[in-house]
Amino acid sequence: MSAVKLHRVEQGPRDGPVVVFGGSLGSDLRMWEPQVAPLVERGFRVVRYDTRGHGASPVPPGPYELEDLGADVLALLDELGVERAHHVGLSLGGMTGMWLGVHAPERIASLVLCCTSARLGPPSMWADRARTVRAEGTAAVAEAGVGRWLTPGYRERHPDRAEFLRAMIAAVPAEGYAACCGAIERMDLLDLLPKITAPTLVIAGAEDPATAPAEHARPIAEGIPGARLEVVADAAHLGSYERPGEFTRLILDHLERA
Numbered sequence: 001m002s003a004v005k006l007h008r009v010e011q012g013p014r015d016g017p018v019v020v021f022g023g024s025l026g027s028d029l030r031m032w033e034p035q036v037a038p039l040v041e042r043g044f045r046v047v048r049y050d051t052r053g054h055g056a057s058p059v060p061p062g063p064y065e066l067e068d069l070g071a072d073v074l075a076l077l078d079e080l081g082v083e084r085a086h087h088v089g090l091s092l093g094g095m096t097g098m099w100l101g102v103h104a105p106e107r108i109a110s111l112v113l114c115c116t117s118a119r120l121g122p123p124s125m126w127a128d129r130a131r132t133v134r135a136e137g138t139a140a141v142a143e144a145g146v147g148r149w150l151t152p153g154y155r156e157r158h159p160d161r162a163e164f165l166r167a168m169i170a171a172v173p174a175e176g177y178a179a180c181c182g183a184i185e186r187m188d189l190l191d192l193l194p195k196i197t198a199p200t201l202v203i204a205g206a207e208d209p210a211t212a213p214a215e216h217a218r219p220i221a222e223g224i225p226g227a228r229l230e231v232v233a234d235a236a237h238l239g240s241y242e243r244p245g246e247f248t249r250l251i252l253d254h255l256e257r258a
């Protein structure tokens with residue numbers, strides 16, 4: 001499949017180092033709002049995009065593969081005239097980042113891989129979820145999604161933010177969400193990780209029920225030469241949103257050293 005033109009929002013100085021942000025299944029680029037101002041203040045050109053099938057990006061009919069998502073980001077860089085960029089991705093965005101690190105190393109200055117996995121099974125779970133979404137819409141999986149994204153304590157303290165995120169998931173086009181489930185179902189990057197040469201920071205949420213640190217973040221950090229792992233306390237799957245101070249500090253520190 002050919003690349004699609006991703007919806008994106010750019011902020012920060014045109015001549016700053018470019019940082020591209022890719023989000024989770026079920027999200028749109030608003031999930032990165034807490035990170036924008038701190039990075040722009042430090043002189044970075046921040047580019048947030050909606051994954052194909054999500055937000056305001058095109059929704060081509062499935063199936064999608066991870067290489068389609070990676071090719072979309074490369075087309076975005078080409079369109080912006082950007083030779084090399086840092087890539088910060090969470091979950092599906094992190095999988096796309098790993099794909100880029102393996103297949104387009106010359107375009108990737110560094111990687112930040114948040115709350116993600118190099119192999120996320122069981123495949124039947126993704127096939128079941130895609131079937132549910134195609135039959136009933138994304139609203140049918142939105143409540144459970146927020147349950148994985150946020151810790152129970154955060155939801156109790158911030159019901160308005162939990163509702164904002166529930167509505168974000170429910171607004172994702174069903175075909176886009178389901179086709180991305182298929183891409184995750186067939187993704188297997190584990191054996192390719194040693195090929196990644198970009199300086200890499202892996203960040204996990206200690207309470208993440210979807211990509212638990214021991215099962216998912218640790219194998220990534222062990223597989224990528226020189227990668228560093230940080231585990232953030234009191235964070236579930238959407239750690240960058242729930243614990244923005246800690247995640248942003250780690251991201252900035254990595255970008256400024258890379």
Ligand SMILES: O=C(O)CC1=CCC(=O)O1
Pocket residue numbers: 023024025026090091092093145148184210237
């Ligand atoms: O919704 C989930 O189960 C969590 C998740 C896995 C990949 C992704 O992007 O989100």
